Amino acid sequence: MKIKQISVFLENKKGRLFEALKAIAEKNINIRALSIADTSEFGILRMIVDNPEEAKNALEEAGFTTKISNVVAIGVKDKPGGLAEVLEHLFKADINVEYVYAFVEKSGEQAVVVLRTNHLDKTIDLLKVHGIKLLSWEDILAL
Amino acid sequence: MFWNREVETMPQEILKELQLQRLKEVVKRAYERVPFYRKKFEEVGLKPQDIKTLEDIKYIPFTSKAELREVYPFGIFAVPLSEIVEIHSSSGTTGKPVVAGYTKGDLELWGEVMARCLTMIEITKEDIVQIAYGYGLFTGGLGFHYGALKIGATIVPASAGNTRRQIELMRDFGTTFLACTPSYALYLAEYAKEEIGIEPSLLKLKAGSFGAEMWTEEMRKEIEKRFGLKAYNVYGLTEIIGPGVAHECTEQAGLHVWEDHFYIEIVDPETGEVLPEGTRGELVITTLTREGMPMLRFRTRDITSIIKGECPCGRTVRRIDRIRGRTDDMIKVRGVMLFPYQIEQAILEVQGVEPHYQIVITRPQYLDEIEVQVEVSKETFSDEIKVLENLRKKLEKRIEQTTGIRVKVTLVEPKSIPRSEGKAKRVIDKRKLTD
Numbered sequence A: 001m002k003i004k005q006i007s008v009f010l011e012n013k014k015g016r017l018f019e020a021l022k023a024i025a026e027k028n029i030n031i032r033a034l035s036i037a038d039t040s041e042f043g044i045l046r047m048i049v050d051n052p053e054e055a056k057n058a059l060e061e062a063g064f065t066t067k068i069s070n071v072v073a074i075g076v077k078d079k080p081g082g083l084a085e086v087l088e089h090l091f092k093a094d095i096n097v098e099y100v101y102a103f104v105e106k107s108g109e110q111a112v113v114v115l116r117t118n119h120l121d122k123t124i125d126l127l128k129v130h131g132i133k134l135l136s137w138e139d140i141l142a143l
Numbered sequence B: 001m002f003w004n005r006e007v008e009t010m011p012q013e014i015l016k017e018l019q020l021q022r023l024k025e026v027v028k029r030a031y032e033r034v035p036f037y038r039k040k041f042e043e044v045g046l047k048p049q050d051i052k053t054l055e056d057i058k059y060i061p062f063t064s065k066a067e068l069r070e071v072y073p074f075g076i077f078a079v080p081l082s083e084i085v086e087i088h089s090s091s092g093t094t095g096k097p098v099v100a101g102y103t104k105g106d107l108e109l110w111g112e113v114m115a116r117c118l119t120m121i122e123i124t125k126e127d128i129v130q131i132a133y134g135y136g137l138f139t140g141g142l143g144f145h146y147g148a149l150k151i152g153a154t155i156v157p158a159s160a161g162n163t164r165r166q167i168e169l170m171r172d173f174g175t176t177f178l179a180c181t182p183s184y185a186l187y188l189a190e191y192a193k194e195e196i197g198i199e200p201s202l203l204k205l206k207a208g209s210f211g212a213e214m215w216t217e218e219m220r221k222e223i224e225k226r227f228g229l230k231a232y233n234v235y236g237l238t239e240i241i242g243p244g245v246a247h248e249c250t251e252q253a254g255l256h257v258w259e260d261h262f263y264i265e266i267v268d269p270e271t272g273e274v275l276p277e278g279t280r281g282e283l284v285i286t287t288l289t290r291e292g293m294p295m296l297r298f299r300t301r302d303i304t305s306i307i308k309g310e311c312p313c314g315r316t317v318r319r320i321d322r323i324r325g326r327t328d329d330m331i332k333v334r335g336v337m338l339f340p341y342q343i344e345q346a347i348l349e350v351q352g353v354e355p356h357y358q359i360v361i362t363r364p365q366y367l368d369e370i371e372v373q374v375e376v377s378k379e380t381f382s383d384e385i386k387v388l389e390n391l392r393k394k395l396e397k398r399i400e401q402t403t404g405i406r407v408k409v410t411l412v413e414p415k416s417i418p419r420s421e422g423k424a425k426r427v428i429d430k431r432k433l434t435d
Helices: A016-025 A052-061 A081-093 A118-127 A137-142 B013-034 B036-043 B054-059 B065-070 B105-121 B139-151 B163-173 B182-196 B219-229 B338-351 B385-403
Strands: A002-011 A029-037 A042-049 A065-079 A098-102 A110-117 B084-089 B099-103 B128-131 B154-156 B179-180 B209-210 B231-238 B242-248 B254-255 B264-265 B282-285 B299-304 B331-333 B336-338 B356-361 B371-374 B407-413 B427-429
Touching: A002 A016, A002 A052, A002 A110, A016 A029, A016 A042, A029 A098, A029 A110, A029 B219, A042 B385, A042 B407, A052 A065, A065 A081, A065 A098, A065 A118, A065 A137, A065 B299, A081 A098, A081 A110, A081 A118, A110 A118, A110 B299, B013 B036, B013 B054, B013 B282, B036 B407, B054 B264, B084 B105, B084 B139, B099 B105, B105 B139, B105 B242, B128 B139, B128 B163, B139 B154, B139 B242, B163 B182, B179 B182, B182 B219, B182 B407, B209 B219, B231 B254, B331 B356, B336 B338, B338 B356, B338 B371, B371 B385, B385 B407
Parallel strands: B128 B154, B128 B179, B179 B209, B209 B231, B356 B427, B371 B407
Antiparallel strands: A002 A042, A002 A065, A029 A042, A065 A110, A098 A110, B084 B099, B231 B242, B242 B254, B264 B282, B282 B299, B331 B336, B356 B371
16 A cells, blocks of 8 residues: 655756756656755655556656655545544554655545555554555546 | 885984984085086075074975976986986976986986885895886886885886786786886776686785875775785985885885985965974975985975874884875965865765766955865756755865865765866856965
């Protein structure tokens, strides 16, 4: 149930995000989810795309440093407290969230949350136990 | 093993007496016979008889490479050309070449110091010595040749280049000793394996002397591993005599300088002030016995230090550290000498991979600020800010430990640091220094 995420190192310089997105757009790669974490000097662009390997090649050809890592994606009810409930389970199990980003699906019925924790396998087991919907790669592609 | 045990193990006090006596002689000879030196002495109001102790050498003006170029070709010779039996010359790629003239006595001296170098690393008349330094105007080839000739080894004067032939000679003749540049040694190993299918470690090589360019401890390990030999540092320069000024013994812990012939000092490259033992600075050499071309306080532009303490090998002549850089690369920030290789070393230790980096120096107000830009590589990149921030802090800490200077490390994208024909420009000095 792990999802492949591609991350890209970006300097905080004008045009870098554009260059990165252009590189994958030229290969017809579609972005499913995206977030940027930044400090005053650099940022990390994290994306779920429909073809991570090809995105990696395209970005590296354009001179970017990239990395593919595993995350989990979950479907959360689009209502107040939906994400908080999930995080409570992790907190009680002493699992640390490294980062999280979310977006609302077109239908508006569920929010998709991308999660990275310090114990990914344990996280998956725990979420399953609590009946939380884990999205498969097929689910992601169908979004 | 010693070639000249008496001199190599002479007590320092006696050596110093010998040096003083020889220094007085060479100063007198240079003053009387070389107008170039006489003029320099007169400019500072110095007479040869003013040199009464070894410390008085500090009153003698330095000799620079630029000055030698001005008196091209023979203006530094102290004997009539008829006494010069051999001439060597630097390549002159950075201006007019520097010419070195040798009398018969000088060639004798060259053979003597090189014989000491070879014997010190247990090369004897039983050995087959392949010299892959260039023969010709360059001093490398013939310097080793004269030394090997003196000890009676079997010389294979291969000269530089013709890589396939070099390896075939090693295999067919059973070469036991190799002399060449360290980068060529690595190329030979690679070529043997990839192009000829000869495993270099199966060759009979047991030792090699490598020099004429800067190299690192990592390269030494690599050469030793690939050939299964012991790799030694050799030091020398055309202006002084060529190879044979200094060489490592089997301890591989610094290069013994033949101090009975070469007087060494370490000076601050900026002020010219003589620095104490153990302190890093520019190596300055005075030839004590050269006849054809006496050299007084020659600024080598090579950065090293004199190693404190005695060597377990029993030699009393002092050692210098391997060459750590060129004064041309030096940066002075906040009054401290800084060399790009120090920063490179620190980054390498933290990252474990060869870094691409650039040093940017600015002076926003009165104080120098140093920014070290390090490219984020595949190996060091993480999708977590925390990890990258830790890397940045670790780099800052390690660089401060190595150089004593606090720097700001910035992580940058790959290739954002310009590369020019393999040699990257490492230092960008944006300070407007007018003094």
